[in-house]
Amino acid sequence: MSKFTSKLSMLILIISVFLLTACSSGAVTSSPSPTINSPIYTTTLASPTLSSASPTVSSASTTASLSTKPSPTATKPISTNNKQLSGYVIGIDAGHQLKGNSSLEKSGPNSSVMKAKVTTGATGNNSGIREQVINLQVAKKLKTKLESLGAKVVMTRTTENVDISNKERAELFNKAHVDFAIRIHCDSSDNRSVNGLSILIPDSKNNASIYNKSKRLADSLIGPMCKSTGAANRGVIQRSDQTGFNWSSVPIVTVEMGFLSNANEESKLITSSYQDKLVSGYAQGILQYVKN
Numbered sequence: 001m002s003k004f005t006s007k008l009s010m011l012i013l014i015i016s017v018f019l020l021t022a023c024s025s026g027a028v029t030s031s032p033s034p035t036i037n038s039p040i041y042t043t044t045l046a047s048p049t050l051s052s053a054s055p056t057v058s059s060a061s062t063t064a065s066l067s068t069k070p071s072p073t074a075t076k077p078i079s080t081n082n083k084q085l086s087g088y089v090i091g092i093d094a095g096h097q098l099k100g101n102s103s104l105e106k107s108g109p110n111s112s113v114m115k116a117k118v119t120t121g122a123t124g125n126n127s128g129i130r131e132q133v134i135n136l137q138v139a140k141k142l143k144t145k146l147e148s149l150g151a152k153v154v155m156t157r158t159t160e161n162v163d164i165s166n167k168e169r170a171e172l173f174n175k176a177h178v179d180f181a182i183r184i185h186c187d188s189s190d191n192r193s194v195n196g197l198s199i200l201i202p203d204s205k206n207n208a209s210i211y212n213k214s215k216r217l218a219d220s221l222i223g224p225m226c227k228s229t230g231a232a233n234r235g236v237i238q239r240s241d242q243t244g245f246n247w248s249s250v251p252i253v254t255v256e257m258g259f260l261s262n263a264n265e266e267s268k269l270i271t272s273s274y275q276d277k278l279v280s281g282y283a284q285g286i287l288q289y290v291k292n
Ligand SMILES: [Zn+2]
Pocket: 095, 096, 121, 122, 131, 185, 186, 187
C-alpha cells in the first residue's frame, strides 16, 4: 500500500510539474488559459474530502452574502422599534398603598378643599383583592415593557407598604421632570353590573397648562387599551377634584382599568394574562402618543 501511495504521489507530482509548466508557459503565450488551468491544478492536488467540502462552504457563503444584502434594511426598523421610547422619561403611579392615610392635604395649590392623603381604594367583591395590589402588579409589568422600548421609568412605589400622598406622588413626577405620567387604578361602583375602562384627565380650567397633552395621551391610550382587552370604552373624563392632577406640572392621566365591583371584570383583572393585555394596550397607546 505504501509503495502504491508513493508511486501515486510521484505521479501527482509529475502531473503537477507538467501542469505548472503548461500553466506558466501558457501565461506567456496566451492570457485566457490560466483561469482555466488553475482550478484543475488545485483540484488534482487537493484531497477529495476537501474539494467536496469546499462547495458546501462556498454555497453557504453565497447564501450568507445573499441574505446579508437585504438584512441592513430589515434590521434597521427592528432596532428602531425596540427603542422607540429612548429619551423619554415616563412616570408610573400604582394607585393607593397597603394602608390608606386619612390625614388631609390641600387638593390643589389654588384650592381650599382638603382631601385624604391616600384612600384605601377598591376591593374585589369575590376575591377580596385590593386594587392597590393589582395596580402595582400592572405598574411593574408596564415598567418592564416601557424599559424594553428604551424609556426611563420613574415609579412612585415598587412595594405595597409605603406612605406617599397623592400630592407627593405628583411632586415626585414634577421633580423627576417626566415627559408624562400614568396613574394606574381600578374602578368600583355600587351598581355591580357597571363595567368598562375609562381614563381621567385634568380639567381644562384649573390645569390649562397640562390639559392638551394629557387629553391627547388619554385619547391615544383608550382605543388600544379597549381593543387589546375587549373592555367597554367608557370614555375620557375631565376631573377637577383630583389631588394627583392638581399638583402636577406634567401631562398626566389616570387609567381606571376596570370595575372590581363587577364579577366578570374582577375575575379578569386578577389574572396575569389580562394584565399583559392591559400592558400591551398601554404600550401601543404610548407609542401612538409619542409619534404625534
Ligand atoms: Zn383607585
